[in-house]
Amino acid sequence: MKARWIITAVSAALFFGGSLFTSLRDPWFQNLQRPSWLTFEFLIPVIWTFIWVCITISAIIVWEKSCKKGSRPWGLLVVYGAIALLTSLYSPVVVELRSLTGGMIVGGLATVLVYILAFVVKPISQTASWLFLPYALWGPFGTYLTWLLLQLNSPINP
Template sequence: MISSGVIIGAIALLIAFGSFFITPRDVKWFAHLSRPQWLVFEPLIPFIWTAIFICGAISANIVWQNNPGSLITWLLMGLYLFVEIITIAYIPLMLRFRSLKVGETLGLVGLVSALVLAVCVIPISLLATVLLIPYLVWSPIGTLTTDELKQLNPEDA
């Protein structure tokens, strides 16, 4: 039988492939946006998000292991899934619609969803909750960065 960790990891990886729905034309639009001078960590963002998603998958596996197959656990798995889908959709949808507002909105929806998830996970596992902290810290940074991009590029907001 395949372990829950492998299944959760595979699902997370499959969803991450959604970020490949980016066309060169979309990337060209984003590349021409003015960026804040303090945005020196941009090349590290894919690695940061990879680490965050790994933490999220481990967190989901811990929750699953605590009570596999229960209705609450399935609902929480759905919320983990929703948070990842919203997060992965951020770049392709923002680029496709050429709208920083779309990106900012998705960032806020992801943050609020992750906060709800963390609150729900606390009684199940403190470790699983701690593993969500990187998302809860980094997501507002991404959303604030998008807001700064909107201010520097009002025509693309």
């Protein structure tokens, strides 16, 4: 079986895995106060699907280019996997554990790994590196949005 299909299958399993364990339609999550400017929330699944496809294509490019040079970038694929796992954990952590702070941590950590990996894969493939751009732009925004949800929904301390 070609490596690209294995990478795609693992990526898809991780992408849909987070959704299998939780639903963002959970009443607790749906009842969180949101900023008034968040009028595009319905687009967030589309945005994440696009980001996920870009990261998956990046992993395939890095694998194939590295293999042509005679090496197997297992360590890099582990980091791709860590990014995917952390990203998939966001919804279960936020909804099932009811932890916006935990969501900020896993989302922020995934974003940091994206920046690092984008830099590391650049010598292998500039295209693979550029495919991190959507995540690199959305990750900080998503982390900020989670922080904002935490601020809007924290009980006021006397």
